[in-house]
Amino acid sequence: MHISDGPDQVICPLAADGRYKVCLLRRKIDKNPIPNLLQLKVIWSKLIPIKVRTFIWRAAQGRIPSDLALASRGVNIDSSYCGSCINGLECVNHILIRFPFATLVRFKILRWCNIQDFNAQNVGDIIEFAVTWGRYPKKRTRFVAICYELLWILWKIRNERLFQERSCTIARAVENIKSMVYVWVKC
Numbered sequence: 001m002h003i004s005d006g007p008d009q010v011i012c013p014l015a016a017d018g019r020y021k022v023c024l025l026r027r028k029i030d031k032n033p034i035p036n037l038l039q040l041k042v043i044w045s046k047l048i049p050i051k052v053r054t055f056i057w058r059a060a061q062g063r064i065p066s067d068l069a070l071a072s073r074g075v076n077i078d079s080s081y082c083g084s085c086i087n088g089l090e091c092v093n094h095i096l097i098r099f100p101f102a103t104l105v106r107f108k109i110l111r112w113c114n115i116q117d118f119n120a121q122n123v124g125d126i127i128e129f130a131v132t133w134g135r136y137p138k139k140r141t142r143f144v145a146i147c148y149e150l151l152w153i154l155w156k157i158r159n160e161r162l163f164q165e166r167s168c169t170i171a172r173a174v175e176n177i178k179s180m181v182y183v184w185v186k187c
């Protein structure tokens, strides 16, 4: 960006004429893949609403606005520690995986699917497990939808707790996940 006395100018360094085009950025990203994206196979199933798919894609890269992410971007926040359990920095993996509430909801959802809980440490572990689970593609897609909805609901509950001071029980969270996935499959 060139700021001068006259009109300001925004120049895209990817283009010879300085004009930004989406295809130029796409080419740049393809040439310099982010290691995380290469390793993670995020399923873009049409069964799952696009806002949820996009959320998972961002969460897998640690790109959701957790307290830690905001602090690292220079946003002034009181503390980067989790305000609910005071048991670690509030990063994406704490909110969606390691937070005791998240662990219990995941445990109940996996048990509902008749799948044994496994030692997930981060969002990537859940995605990796879901996209390689089972032998039947249709069943797998539904299981992926359940896992995506699990992470999405946990994020929504965290935001409701933080911004609307609304709490949620484990049983209600589990019921919400079940009913939402049912709606996705039916619609």
Ligand SMILES: [Zn+2]
Pocket: 082, 083, 084, 085, 086, 087, 088, 094, 099, 100
């Ligand atoms: Zn916590």
